[in-house]
Amino acid sequence: MTVEFKLPDLGEGIHEAEIIGVKVKEGEMVKEDQIIFEVETDKAVVEIPSPYAGAVAKIHVTTGQTVTVGSVMIAYDIAAKGAVKNAAAENEKAVGSVETTDKAAEAEIAVAKEAVTAGRTNNGAAANKTVDTDRPVPATPATRRLARELGVDLHQVNATGPAGRVSKEDVMAFAAGSLESRIQTNGASKGSSAPAFSTISPASSASMQEKYGTAGGATAPLSALNNNAGKPVEYPDFAKFGKVERLPLKSIRRKIAVNMTQAWTHIPHVTHFDEANVSDLTALVGKYEKEFAIRSGDNKVKPTLTVFTIKALASALKLFPQFNSSLDENTGEIVVKHYYNIGVAVATERGLIVPVIRDVDQKSFYEIAVELSDIAAKTRAGRVELDRLQGGTFTLTNIGAIGGTSMSPMVNFPEAAILGMARASQKPIVKDGQIVIGTILPLAMSFDHRLADGAEAAYFVQHVVKLLEDPFKFVLEA
Secondary structure, rough: OOOEEEEEOOOOOOEEEEEEEEOOOOOOOEEHHHHHEEEEEEEEEEEEEEOOOOEEEEHHHHHHHEEEOEEEEEEOOOOOOOOOHHHHHHHHHHHHHHHHEEEEEEHHHHHHHHHHHHHEEEEEEEEOOOOOOOOOOEEEEEHHHHHHHHHHHHHHOOOHHHOOOOOOHHHHHEEEEEEEEHHHHHHOOOOOOOOOOOOOOOOOHHHHHHHHHHOOOOOOOHHHOOOOOOOOOOOOHHHHHOOOOOOOOHHHHHHHHHHHHHHHHHHEEEEEEEEEEHHHHHHHHHHHHHHHHHHHHHOOOOOOOOOOHHHHHHHHHHHOOHHHEEEEEOOOOEEEEOOOEEOOEEOOOEEEEEEEEEHHHHOHHHHHHHHHHHHHHHHHHHHOOOHOOOOOOOOHHHHHOOOOOOOOOOOOOOOOOOEOOOOOEEEEEEEEOEEEEEEEEEEOOOOOOOOOOHHHHHHHHHHHHHHHHHHHHHHHHO
16 A cells, blocks of 8 residues: 655744755655755754655655655555554654644754853864764754754764764854854954964855755755845826926936835845944055055055955955855846955945956056056046946945945845945044044945855854954965
């Protein structure tokens, strides 16, 4: 007798799940409650137990496939009479198990993440641990979800639970140790005996593949994200209330409107704010300003904060390639760019235009300063070449010349992120236990939350800040 098992309703408004693990093979004898699938929803990784005991007649799904609730996942061949329990009852049992696990995970993860953030766990990271990544790690669904939330690879965690099972406490300990080591690697605070600066790589090319998958895999359009602009809205008759004038939206302003609508409707924006103490850097800018002008023969070429920030961005983008990427909704693929072209927003009488400086990682500070001065002048005069308005991978916008304490810039679609600079101003700061005056530069980075998380954005901006605060780090990197 053949019995089919369908993906049960996972609750919490979840209608589909991705198969990330098929634990059985066709023809294999399975026991009741044996784990047969591991699926991932937008809320958790869930292990699905077998509701029957018998032989696997056919597996209808494959790893990487997205299935909807009610889809047939597996068929059993049940030989023994009476061995089959009521399918509906078993599905209800599975639903209850998943819902209970998911709800319990919510509370457990919240407590666990708070504990890790507060530093109340011991460092459980295993140094240079050799593991078999093909072997599944014994852990409960709640533990697996916690690991995903904290960015922990379960294969690297020392298991202290029964029968080698990884517990929530193991994951928390590993995460706390990993976070501490990453912060130390990123540079200790002044006055500490720890190294002041070292290259960090929490988001290398390898980790991009681990996070998002390898190239050449199956892809599918993100249909749920398309056509988000909505239907046209109805407007009141403004002329009823007074004199009005209607002007056509055209030229650059129309293009800006289209781009902003695309960016806002297609990219889930999140903004991270930080500050950089650029006191030492501004002193250098003033010191070498005349030398830049003499070398170029143009008084407009200056070693501005924008020039140094562009070079700092090139360094950060190499460490965090997810911010040098685009999400192709039509194919469901992440396009990672291995070139670094920084667009610089220029305010003109006709609107905001973003010319691009290409291959900034391969150019010197002086070369960037000369090119920045050239494209800014041409853009304002309406003479910038078309090819210099294309190919950007990341955008920098600076309102410092105008003023303002900060901003929340909008990502330049279809890029993944944008960094905004406000006016650097003198403020009282605490240095070595004393209140002194420092030049503080506000920074704000908006990014596509589909491609990166807040912690990654914080590390990205922190790397930029460290370079701007100590110009000698640029020399060390070179």
